[in-house]
Structures are given as C-alpha cells and as structure tokens.
Amino acid sequence: MQALYQFEIRPDELEHILTFEWTDDKVRKHINDFATALFNGTIEHRKEIDKKISKFTKNWDMDRIGNVELSILRMSVYSFLYRKDMPVNVIIDEAVYLAKRFGNEDSYKFINGVLDGIAGFFDKAENKNSHKNSEV
Numbered sequence: 001m002q003a004l005y006q007f008e009i010r011p012d013e014l015e016h017i018l019t020f021e022w023t024d025d026k027v028r029k030h031i032n033d034f035a036t037a038l039f040n041g042t043i044e045h046r047k048e049i050d051k052k053i054s055k056f057t058k059n060w061d062m063d064r065i066g067n068v069e070l071s072i073l074r075m076s077v078y079s080f081l082y083r084k085d086m087p088v089n090v091i092i093d094e095a096v097y098l099a100k101r102f103g104n105e106d107s108y109k110f111i112n113g114v115l116d117g118i119a120g121f122f123d124k125a126e127n128k129n130s131h132k133n134s135e136v
Helices: 002-009 011-019 025-030 033-044 046-055 067-082 088-102 107-135
Strands: none
Touching (some): 002 067, 033 046
C-alpha cells in the first residue's frame, strides 16, 4: 500500500519505488515477491480497477478520493479480480486495517462501504455464472 501511495505521489520514481529502498531495513527484509506482485498487478490493471471503483463511489469523483484511500481501494480491487488465493473477507479486513492505520479518521468506513459493495457485486456475478454453468 505504501508503494502504491508513493507511486500516486511520484509516478516518475517507479524504479526507486520497486527497490523498496525507502523502507527501513526491518521492513525491507519482509518485503517479498508477493508485495511486488500486488504492486505491479495493481499498476498494470489500474484503468480497469478505477472503472470498477468509480461504479461504487456514487457521488464521489475519483479526484476527491485521498491518495491513501485510493491506494488501498486499488490494491483491494486488484486482489478481488486477480488474486483468487485471497479470500474476499481477508482483503476487506486488511483494507480496513490499513485505512485505520494510515487514513484519516473516517477512511475505514468509506473503504469498508466501497469494498462491501464491490464484493457483493462480484458475489452476485459469480453465483450467476456458476448457475448458468450448472444449467448447461
């Protein structure tokens, strides 16, 4: 999330961000391929992810969403779409935790509401598709 936030602020520093040199030594030891995959995947699919987010942020222009919150939402929606090894409830719980830790006082409520809406949409879509498949 911090790498996505930094990319949002300074997209011209992508190479520096990917080295994770801006983290302290203790944190850097724990950064692994998983974190890099989340970062790269989120950046690669950003346009698609932003379209999904904008559908569930009624009365909110994407420009009004803070960089911390947008980074959390993007990473979470990427995880919904492309990380089938991550349970939806875990993705939402982690997003809420990050929002409480790094966002403003009410960020977690906004993040939770948006992600609940998106997760519900994906649940309905999956159930609809599996129902169609069972009829075939």
